[in-house]
Amino acid sequence: MKSTLEVMTSILQEVNQLSNLQQRPYEDECSSNESDTKDAKPEECSHAQVVKMIRSIQSLVPLDQNTSDRLNSSTDESPKQLSDYDLLHAIQECSEMTKSLNYSQTKLLQIKIDDTVTNKIMSNIEKCFTLIDSHEFHNHYFSLTANSCKLYHSTLTNPLNIKEFKPRSYIEYATVYASNNVYVFGGTESPNTYSRLYLPELRWYNDLPITSIDGGQSISTCYDGDRHIYLVGGIINGYRSNRVDRFNIVTQQFSHVGSLPTPLNSAGVFFHSGKLYVIGGYHTNDTQLGTILSFDVTTPHCDIHTYGLNVGQSISHFFDGKDIYLLSTNGFFRVNLASKEVKGLTQPKSTDYHKLFFDGKIRLLVGIGNNMEYSKESDNWKQLNDNYRSEPLGLHAGMCLINS
Incomplete structure (x- = not known):
């Protein structure tokens, strides 16, 4: 559980850094790889949406006081525009971090049911109850x-x-x-x-x-x-x-x-x-x-x-x-x-x-x-x-x- 919290805290820190990135012109991104982005014009993600995501994650993961204060402080700053490439880069880094986690595989368990014993139990349970919501006068x-x-x-x-x-x-x-x-x-x-x-x-x-x-x-x-x-x-x-x-x-x-x-x-x-x-x-x-x-x-x-x-x-x-x-x-x-x-x-x-x-x-x-x-x-x-x-x-x- 401790390792999981540490990773989640790291993800929050990455998202926080994302919210402080300076706006980069779309043309700069295109010039770095013009052939790959010739036909693409991605929409931009608003700072308000990022803040909303941070708040959602904060509500699910307990943070230490320093991290929480830092995130709260950063999300109150004036809105800044971020491109989809900035957001994609941050998500890819978070994804790579999750791959490094090692979880032990849950052991598969099998249960053998003794039908004879089960039927006896069911029969005894039935004997414990009497249905009063019935009667013997049907077709009268x-x-x-x-x-x-x-x-x-x-x-x-x-x-x-x-x-x-x-x-x-x-x-x-x-x-x-x-x-x-x-x-x-x-x-x-x-x-x-x-x-x-x-x-x-x-x-x-x-x-x-x-x-x-x-x-x-x-x-x-x-x-x-x-x-x-x-x-x-x-x-x-x-x-x-x-x-x-x-x-x-x-x-x-x-x-x-x-x-x-x-x-x-x-x-x-x-x-x-x-x-x-x-x-x-x-x-x-x-x-x-x-x-x-x-x-x-x-x-x-x-x-x-x-x-x-x-x-x-x-x-x-x-x-x-x-x-x-x-x-x-x-x-x-x-x-x-x-x-x-x-x-x-x-x-x-x-x-x-x-x-x-x-x-x-x-x-x-x-x-x-x-x-x-x-x-x-x-x-x-x-x-x-x-x-x-x-x-x-x-x-x-x-x-x-x-x-x-």
Whole structure:
């Protein structure tokens, strides 16, 4: 280290001498070697640039007091013009000095890893931790009514009853699963609060306040797969709303996003590629909009994606990544997202208070004796067992699929 400091100090001294050189006419340099410099006209380096370089090097290398004082004194002198040849000569001398330094070559070391021991250590480390941010209820169906809260699964003869729930109604579109939690927003009983069921512990957090935005009932919700749940429309203080708001599942904060062109409630909503697709929705007490709206959450701008749909009462829907499937009392339809082509499909035997789900297979849950599965290939429905839903869904009950 001492040798390195001595060399660096010598370099600084050379640079300092460079700053004190007298200006030499460009012609003198050319005359000493006219043939080599006939076509060259190098630019000159200002004294200020040299001083800047000295200051930079000083900040990196500790100097003895005499050297530091001498350099500080020299850099405060009046600016002098130096040619590129002067600077090049000084740099060449510095380069030659660095070549004289002798550093011992670093010895290359090899490490042998015992895979057997390493694997045992990793296994023991894993045993030290338990992931609580996970649960055993993937592919279950969550249900909340004013009187019960249950989890259904095809393998369970009896559904799992969950206690300490907050009774809520008019939440059929306001119940959504996101990142190990089921969220239920608003409802007739408590329009300005929401509830959260933490599935790893089956623990309810009730009466959480809805702040910064309005609550309401018959709100439509969907999860974007990342960190936001969107809240669309609904009935607020007796009036339909055109709001588009969102809830951050990380910060647990609400914020306003934009507005739809018309107030509505109980619409089907899903998120895809930065847009919300709003299917139907009541704009009067008994009339559904016959449209699918496309709302860009970034701009925010709303367009009509599809119009002229024959949407009846009690709608449910799903999106499979390519097509939108829509079921109501007026029929079962498929709408291609890209081409917007609408195609009628075979309707199931029961459409009262139903809920469509898609997890690779299309399932319709209505209640005892009416649970069905749809085949895209044959355009037919077949009966499912009552384990999927052993009691009637009922009016305004909330239900959602807990995705894997």
